[in-house]
Amino acid sequence: MSKVIERTIDATEHPISPYIRMDRMPHIWCPTCGIGTVVKCYATALDESGIDINKVSIVSGIGCTGRTAGYMNLDGFHTTHGRAVPFATGLKLGRPELLVTVFSGDGDLVGIGGNHFIHAARRNIDLLVILINNFIYGMTGGQNAPTTPITAKTSTMPFGNFERPFNIPHLAASCGASYVARYTSLHVRRMTKAFKEALSRKGFRFIEIVTPCSTLYARLNKLGTGLNLINYYEKSSEIRNGVDTRDIDISFQDKIICGKFIDEERPTFLDMMHDHYKRTLGDRYVPMSNEGGMIRE
Amino acid sequence: MKFWRKPLDLDQVEIPRGEVHIIADRCKGCEFCVEYCPKDVLEMSTEFNAKGYHSPIVVKPNECVNCGLCEMICPEFAIFCIQLENRRLVDQEIESFEPETTPRMVAL
Amino acid sequence: MKTDPLGVLTGEHYLDGDYACGEGAMAAGCRFVAGYPITPSTEVVERISQRFPMIGGTFIQMEDELASMAAIVGASWTGVKSMTVTSGPGFSLMMENIGLAAMMETPCVVVNVQRGGPSTGLPTMVGQADMMQARWGSHGDYEIIALCPESPQEAFDLMTDAFNLAEEYRTPVLFMMDECVGHMTEKVVIPDPDKIDIVPRKLTRAKPEEYKPYLVNGNMIPEFARAGDGYKFHTTGLTHDEKGYPVMSEECQAVLVKRLVDKIRLNADEIAKYKEDGVDGADVVLVTYGITARVARMGIDLARKKGVKVGVIRLQIVWPFPEKRIRELAGKIKAFVVPEINYGQIVLEVERCAAGKVPAILVSHMGGGVHNPEDIRDAILEAAK
Numbered sequence: 001m002s003k004v005i006e007r008t009i010d011a012t013e014h015p016i017s018p019y020i021r022m023d024r025m026p027h028i029w030c031p032t033c034g035i036g037t038v039v040k041c042y043a044t045a046l047d048e049s050g051i052d053i054n055k056v057s058i059v060s061g062i063g064c065t066g067r068t069a070g071y072m073n074l075d076g077f078h079t080t081h082g083r084a085v086p087f088a089t090g091l092k093l094g095r096p097e098l099l100v101t102v103f104s105g106d107g108d109l110v111g112i113g114g115n116h117f118i119h120a121a122r123r124n125i126d127l128l129v130i131l132i133n134n135f136i137y138g139m140t141g142g143q144n145a146p147t148t149p150i151t152a153k154t155s156t157m158p159f160g161n162f163e164r165p166f167n168i169p170h171l172a173a174s175c176g177a178s179y180v181a182r183y184t185s186l187h188v189r190r191m192t193k194a195f196k197e198a199l200s201r202k203g204f205r206f207i208e209i210v211t212p213c214s215t216l217y218a219r220l221n222k223l224g225t226g227l228n229l230i231n232y233y234e235k236s237s238e239i240r241n242g243v244d245t246r247d248i249d250i251s252f253q254d255k256i257i258c259g260k261f262i263d264e265e266r267p268t269f270l271d272m273m274h275d276h277y278k279r280t281l282g283d284r285y286v287p288m289s290n291e292g293g294m295i296r297e
Numbered sequence: 298m299k300f301w302r303k304p305l306d307l308d309q310v311e312i313p314r315g316e317v318h319i320i321a322d323r324c325k326g327c328e329f330c331v332e333y334c335p336k337d338v339l340e341m342s343t344e345f346n347a348k349g350y351h352s353p354i355v356v357k358p359n360e361c362v363n364c365g366l367c368e369m370i371c372p373e374f375a376i377f378c379i380q381l382e383n384r385r386l387v388d389q390e391i392e393s394f395e396p397e398t399t400p401r402m403v404a405l
Numbered sequence: 406m407k408t409d410p411l412g413v414l415t416g417e418h419y420l421d422g423d424y425a426c427g428e429g430a431m432a433a434g435c436r437f438v439a440g441y442p443i444t445p446s447t448e449v450v451e452r453i454s455q456r457f458p459m460i461g462g463t464f465i466q467m468e469d470e471l472a473s474m475a476a477i478v479g480a481s482w483t484g485v486k487s488m489t490v491t492s493g494p495g496f497s498l499m500m501e502n503i504g505l506a507a508m509m510e511t512p513c514v515v516v517n518v519q520r521g522g523p524s525t526g527l528p529t530m531v532g533q534a535d536m537m538q539a540r541w542g543s544h545g546d547y548e549i550i551a552l553c554p555e556s557p558q559e560a561f562d563l564m565t566d567a568f569n570l571a572e573e574y575r576t577p578v579l580f581m582m583d584e585c586v587g588h589m590t591e592k593v594v595i596p597d598p599d600k601i602d603i604v605p606r607k608l609t610r611a612k613p614e615e616y617k618p619y620l621v622n623g624n625m626i627p628e629f630a631r632a633g634d635g636y637k638f639h640t641t642g643l644t645h646d647e648k649g650y651p652v653m654s655e656e657c658q659a660v661l662v663k664r665l666v667d668k669i670r671l672n673a674d675e676i677a678k679y680k681e682d683g684v685d686g687a688d689v690v691l692v693t694y695g696i697t698a699r700v701a702r703m704g705i706d707l708a709r710k711k712g713v714k715v716g717v718i719r720l721q722i723v724w725p726f727p728e729k730r731i732r733e734l735a736g737k738i739k740a741f742v743v744p745e746i747n748y749g750q751i752v753l754e755v756e757r758c759a760a761g762k763v764p765a766i767l768v769s770h771m772g773g774g775v776h777n778p779e780d781i782r783d784a785i786l787e788a789a790k
Contacts, residue, residue, distance in 0.1 A: 009318045014377045015368070021639070024650060029372065031325035031350065036372025044369065054635035059479070070639050070651060075632040077482065078641035078651075079475065080505050086439075086472035090479025091632060093463050094437050094487070098633045116475075119468040186333075188369035189405045227328050234403055269465075277458045286411065286461040293436030293461060294484030294631065297406050297605050 019043035019053070021073050028067060032226020034185030034211025035065055035132055039072065041188055042101070042130065045195030056099045059088040061113060064138040064213075065105035082113030085120045088127050095292035096270055099199070100126070106133040106147040110166050114146070121175035123269045124203045130195075131168060131206065134213035142216035149252035153220045168208055170245035173262050178203030180245065180262035184233035185211040187258060194260060203268045210237075210256055223253070302396045307386060315363025315378040317355050323375035326350035330367035330376055333403065336360040339367065366405065406605055408434050408565075410598035411460045420593045422586040425557035426516060427452035428595060429564025430488050434603050435514070436462040437487040439476035441469055441495060444528045445584040446518035449490040470495035474502035474515070481511045482640075484606045484631040486568055490516040492584075493535055494525060496542070503577050504543030505642045507665060510619070510627060512571035512606070514564075516580040518587040519695075521772035531584040532772040533695055534747035539579045540724050546662050548669035550676060551579040551724035553694040557591045563721060565601055570676065572604040574668055575626050581723065583746070585696035585775060606631070613637065618649040619661075625668040673725035680719045687716030688739045689788045692731070692755050692765075694720040696775055697744050704744070704781025711782075713789045723751065731758035740788035744768035744781050764788070 012022060020043065029035050046053060053074060060069040062081035069076035079087045084102045092100045102109075109117055109131050120127060135152060137143040142155040147168065151160045173180045179198050183191045191209060198205040210233065212218065214226035223229060232253060241259040248257040267275070277285040304310065317338060324346055331339045331353050338361045339353040346352045353376070355361075361378065368377045386394075412431035420428065427449045430438070438457070440450040454464045467473040470491050477487035491499060496517045506513055519535050521527025539551045550570050554560040560582060571578040609616055609628035618638040619627045627647075630636035643651035644658045669676065684690055689708075693701045698719045708715050718730065731741075740763050743752035749767045756765040768784045770776045 009320065011320045011323065013318070014320065014374055016374050016377075020374060021650075026323055026325075026348070026373065032327040032329075033372055036374065037329075037370055040369055040371065040374060054637070055633050057632045070641060073637050075482075075637055076639040077479070077632075078639070078643065079478075080501050080642055083471060083475035083502060083505075086467060086475035087479035089465070089467075089472075090437070090439060090476035090487070091482060092479075093465060093476075094480030094483030094485045095631070095633050098483070115468050116472050119472070185372075186370070186403075187405050188366065192369065227332060230329060230332070273463075281458055284459050286459055288436065288461050288463050292483045292485055292631075292633075293463065295409050295434045295436070295486070295603070295605060 015047070016040055016043050019046060019073050021071055024071055027071055029064060030215040032212055032214040033064065034134070034209070035068065037185045037188065038130065038132055038191070038209050038211065039068060041192040042195050043072070044192050045199060049196050049199050051099060051199060055097060056101065057091055058101050058103060059084045059091065060103040061105070061108035062139070063105040063108050065103055065132040066108060068103040082108055082111070082116065084108065085113055085116040085127070085129065089120060089125050092126055093270070096288070097290045101128045101130060103130050103132065105138070106131060106135065107137045107145045110168055110171065111146045118171065118175045121172050121177045121204045121206070124176055124178060124266050126202055126204070126268045126270065128198050128205045129207070131208045132211050133168070133208055134211050134217055136213055136217040138213050138216055142220055149250055151252045155220065165250070167245065167249045169206070169248060169261055172206040173245040176204070176266065177206045177262060178264055178266045179205035181260040182208040182210070182248065183258045184237050184256060185209055186230050186233045187237070190239070190258070201263070201265070203266055303394050307391050307394060311383040311385065313363045313383050314381040315361040316381055317358070317361050317367065318377050318379065319353055319355065320375045321352040322347040323373045324350055324352035325373055326352065327372060329370045329372070333370060334367055335364060336362055406603060407599050408432060408601040408603045413595060413598040413601065415595050415597050418593045418595060419590060420557050421448060421588055421590040422554070422557040422560045422582060423448035423518065423588070424452045425593045426560040426564060426580070426582060428593070429561040430514070430568070431456060431460060431462070432561070432595065432601055433486065433565040433568040435486045435488045435568060437477065437480040437485045438462065438464045438489065439467045439473040439480070440490045441467055441473050443492045443495045445520055445587050446490045446492045446516065448587070449516060449518070470498035471501065474499040477513045478502055478506045478509065478511050481513045482632045484608070486512070488514040488516065490518070492518050492520050493522045493532070496535055496538065500542040504545060504547070506577040507543065507547040507549070508642050509640045510575040511577065512575055514567045514571055514578050514580055516582060519581060519583040527773045529584070530773040531696060531746060531775065533583055533697065533745050534750065534772060536581065536723060536747065536750045539581055546666055548666045549579060549724050550574065550576060550669060550722065551581050553581045553720060553723050554586055555695055555698045555719065556586060557589060557593050559721070560586060561593050561595065565603065566678065569604040572606060574672070575629065576669065581695070583695045617647045619645060620647040621664065625664055669725055673727070674729060676722060676725055677727040677730070678722040679727055679730070680721065682717050684716030684718060684734065687714045689713060689715045689742055689785050690734055690738050691715065691717040691742045691744065691785070692720065692751065693717060693744055694723055694751065697746060700775045700778055701744050701781050703778035704776070704785065707778060707782035708785040711786060713785055715785050715789070726754050726758070728758050731755055732760070735759040735762040738763060741765040742768060742781070742784050742788050744770070744776050744784070746770045746772050746775065
């Protein structure tokens with residue numbers, strides 16, 4: 001057996017350090033939870049994109065994923081349950097030069113926040129929305145989610161879920177999202193690439209990441225550890241870029257179709273607004289500046 | 298390197314090298330890095346860290362090719378790699394090279 | 406500072422209260438509005454959406470009131486003065502994010518053109534029954550600022566106060582109109598822009614690496630950093646310390662919530678705004694607000710003709726309540742009379758401040774119309790006995 005490297009290392013040498021509030025580590029996420037992996041991939045994407053991170057804001061709602069905004073070293077807004085998307089909408093429209101990312105869990109984004117999600121996609125608001133889907137409400141103790149696969153057990157469906165879950169990429173695509181992709185938290189390279197690509201696009205960009213919840217989802221369903229869930233992703237995920245989003249429902253412990261499904265440039269809400277007012281009002285139109293509508297002294 | 302046959306230019310192959318660093322006390326013992334390291338550089342330690350978890354240890358430091366997978370997949374930001382200079386295989390390694398017949402293909 | 410002249414439609418106009426309110430917001434520097442249609446408030450956003458493209462403002466009609474409120478809180482973090490407009494049912498939906506705005510200390514204005522309730526109630530008819538909801542509507546302890554205009558002119562004028570108070574105290578400010586004022590059309594004089602003083606967003610001058618978003622120095626109001634200026638701050642609806650980081654402890658809760666309440670409670674005298682008429686030497690004092698204040702004027706005139714010494718305090722700012730003034734008067738008069746279009750809300754506050762020294766008599770109207778001035782007169786006469 002080779003010798004372990006014996007150099008004392010400083011935790012701040014970790015390349016993610018500039019993007020994370022190191023004074024708040026360790027984070028609250030359970031062992032084997034996938035959220036940390038997604039955060040790392042997002043930070044890497046930011047780093048490799050060379051974006052001015054002073055102009056990047058992160059908004060999240062409530063739940064395990066909701067904590068993301070508090071851990072990233074960006075302008076971070078930890079808002080109310082389900083309202084991350086409309087909050088982010090205000091932030092973006094208030095200062096259009098901002099690059100706004102929403103981190104949201106499945107219950108937050110399409111349970112309590114479902115109405116906001118579809119309307120933001122319909123309007124093509126310029127947001128990158130990252131959904132962390134673990135099929136369950138984690139923070140509150142394993143209740144049924146709008147993504148829980150049929151037959152999966154949750155604390156409020158102790159005999160197995162009988163409600164049909166959302167196919168969220170399809171929901172986003174059918175509402176007009178300009179970029180739609182899905183990966184699992186095992187797909188670290190593809191996920192990072194998708195984040196990078198989405199950061200360079202405009203409009204409502206939606207990326208779903210399926211992540212393990214060992215504390216509740218795996219335990220209630222006797223699926224073993226988080227590692228077992230990751231192994232399941234390895235065996236059952238299939239990359240099929242460009243596939244029709246109607247065909248990518250996720251059944252219990254069944255195939256997870258991953259890939260990039262939609263990548264189409266469409267005019268955003270602000271593009272449409274500017275063009276329309278320029279056309280209809282001509283010189284009378286005074287657009288809010290890219291820097292925002294704040295009145296300075 | 299994992300190949301299904303022995304490459305003819307094996308003596309010319311430049312192998313990237315990395316140095317794995319583990320911030321042991323941040324680890325919560327998920328084992329993702331150990332499971333998915335393509336070079337089996339890591340193993341779980343039998344020791345406990347400050348939080349009471351078993352963290353990984355580097356057992357084959359010379360095997361690391363700086364792919365960064367452990368760094369990317371670690372949910373705790375507890376592991377990272379530093380790039381070292383590339384190296385070439387030594388004669389002994391070329392001689393003893395055995396292609397893998399069933400490599401584990403993981404598309405990440 | 407003086408306001409941005411772009412938003413000010415100087416001149417004499419014939420406007421309803423909703424339009425006047427919209428003009429007031431634009432004159433006060435509001436440049437972001439998110440709203441959802443609801444009677445009888447919709448004309449406010451109709452006016453704004455008509456004029457915003459020409460003054461550099463952005464209006465978005467959101468999918469519901471939850472979203473509208475969340476959007477204006479988000480927008481405010483870019484430094485823009487933001488507002489939403491609604492009525493009873495929508496006001497109920499906004500409560501969650503009004504609490505968020507209070508907790509994150511986000512300046513913004515919420516207009517509620519009150520109609521009859523509960524529930525869908527009387528959508529097109531007047532009510533004043535959301536006054537206690539304005540005070541207590543969102544969960545947890547916090548204090549709020551709420552204004553009440555009695556006319557379209559005042560709907561215009563008080564809008565500047567509303568936006569300025571929001572900036573001054575870093576808090577959501579509620580603008581409690583009622584359907585009568587909203588739909589009443591009268592002359593509204595809009596002054597020159599150099600006559601309108603506005604409070605700009607007070608941005609921190611601290612260096613980003615030293616900045617703490619909820620650090621206070623004496624005056625209880627933390628300095629503001631806007632998103633995108635490199636401060637990389639964190640803010641949350643969770644109980645937080647001065648760094649804005651969540652801290653789940655009794656101590657942190659005590660420090661934070663006490664300050665959120667005290668920054669308004671201890672400044673109540675400074676914030677208070679009311680108009681008095683004939684209070685000195687009065688036997689009976691009316692406490693009134695909104696449209697009821699105007700109806701009450703006739704009741705007062707009728708009572709004065711009968712020889713009763715009656716004064717009136719008209720609340721332009723209802724919350725924080727002018728507790729000190731009411732307590733003072735309680736020792737000098739025979740009774741308070743409180744006419745309002747509900748089954749007793751502000752009367753409870755008057756009663757609390759009167760502390761049993763004198764009665765506070767409610768003249769209730771259940772909504773859908775305004776008081777009969779004779780009912781108010783009769784209550785005054787009864788109180789003066």
